[in-house]
Amino acid sequence: MSKIKVLIIDDSALIRSVMKAIIDGQPDMEVVGMAPDxxxxxxxxxxxxxxxLTLDVEMPRMNGLEFLEKLMRLRPTPVVMISTLTEHGSEVTLKALELGAVDFVAKPKLGVSEAMAELVQDITDKIRTAARAHVRRQTGATAAIGAPRPLAGHILSTTEKVVFIGSSTGGTEALKEVLSRMPAESPAIMMTQHMPESFTKSFAARLDGLxxxxxxxxxxxxxxxxxxxxxxxxxxxxxxxxxGAYYYTELSQEAPVNRHRPSVDVLFESAARVVGQNAVAVMLTGMGKDGAAGMLAMRQAGAYTIAQDEASCVVYGMPKAAVEIGAVQEIAPLANIAGCILKRLT
Known part of the structure; x- marks a missing residue:
């Protein structure tokens, strides 16, 4: 089987050498080039x-975003962004995901060599996932259209319903697509997206604006x-x-589940126990199988379950795992998911 060919683009010679050692240390991938810009x-x-490609967000001569936008328009290639764990870094990274990057790795601000070594599994897993990802050509027209309008004409029958959504790789754009189509009076939605803590606040604010x-x-x-x-x-x-009669959120810093905190399984399993048949579960694009067992528990508790189809997923991992164990009642393309949810609520 041929190795995954990786090109590293980073203005830091240290990061380039550490990334090269990590990638060349894997049996199924190799570095075919390194560039400082x-x-x-x-x-x-x-x-x-x-x-x-692994691409640093902030570089001299041409920044990573400008390069990414041109790359996705002219020669779509799977990209894993290397980003700093800062508020500014999170904003830039979210923009990169919007432009078509598959995923990102948050690099530490201090002790780079040691910390990057601890990220070996994260980095290599994301490169493997990116190599299998469905990368689509970005067009200027997409940006000009803006966010879809909320779907009209749905009269919601109850406020007891709660919608639960799980996502990972590719999920930032998928969540944007779903939420931008939901009307203001929708039942509550609770979401778990695999993402570092310094990014979720920025991401929530971005979704709120759309x-x-x-x-x-x-x-x-x-x-x-x-x-x-x-x-x-x-x-x-x-x-x-x-x-009493009301639902509440509960946050917990218990150990990661399926290597994730937050975990989709944790959210879905609580929904199965607490909300039962008043829940709608949605599994969007993502790597791995987090959420599949929880979605099955929700279906068995009477919830309605929906998964994103393979063709519209960036990575058909989590939805596939849920489908394979019989957890899913309806499979739909991303553009139809909001409509599927609303159909169950009216």
Whole structure:
């Protein structure tokens, strides 16, 4: 089997050498070139025809975003962004995902060599996932259209319903697509997206600006209200609990589940126990199988379950795992997911 060919683009010689050692240390991948900036990278891409690029967000001569936008328009290639764990870094990274990057690795600010070594599994897993990802050509027209409008004409029959969504790789854009189509008076939505804690607040704010619903990073023990969408913070599992007649959020820093905190399984399993047949579960694009067992528990508890189809997924991992164990009742393309949810609520 041929190795995954990786091109590293980073202005730090240290990061380039550490990344090269990590990648060349894997049996199924190899570094075919290294570039200190995107201008050098352009020639190397033509020469080496890489399967995956790792791209630093902030570089001299041409920044990573400018390069990424041109790359996705002219020669779509799977890209894993290397980003700093800062507020500015999170904003830039979210923009990169919007432009078509498959995923990102958050690099440390201090002790780079040691910390990067601890990220070996994260880096190599994301490169493997990127090599299999469905990367689509980005067009200027897409950006001009803007966010889809909320679907109209749905009269919601109950406010007792709660929608639960799980996502990972490719999920930032998938969540944007779903939430931008939900009307302001939608039942509450609770979401787990695999993402570091320094990114979830920025991401929730970004979604809030695109959705008729109010989108926020979930806090502990807040009442779950219609018209609100709650995103699990990157440092904690998110669960739903009930007190009297009302649902509330619950945050927990228990150990990771399926190597993730927040974990989709944790959210979905709480929904199965607490919300039962008043829940709708949605599994969006993502790597791995987190959430599949929880979705099955939700289906068995009477919830309605929906998964994104393979053709519209960036990575058909989590939805596939849920389908394979019989957890899914309906499979739909991303553009139809909001409509499928609303159909179950009217």
């Amino acid at each position: 995107p201008l050098v990278a352009r020639d190397l891409i033509k020469q080496s025809n890489p399967d995956v 959705s008729a619903m109010t989108v926020k990073e979930a806090e502990h023990n807040e009442r779950v209200l219609p018209g609100y969408a709650y995103l699990a913070p990157g440092h904690s599992h998110l669960r739903v609990k009930k007190s």
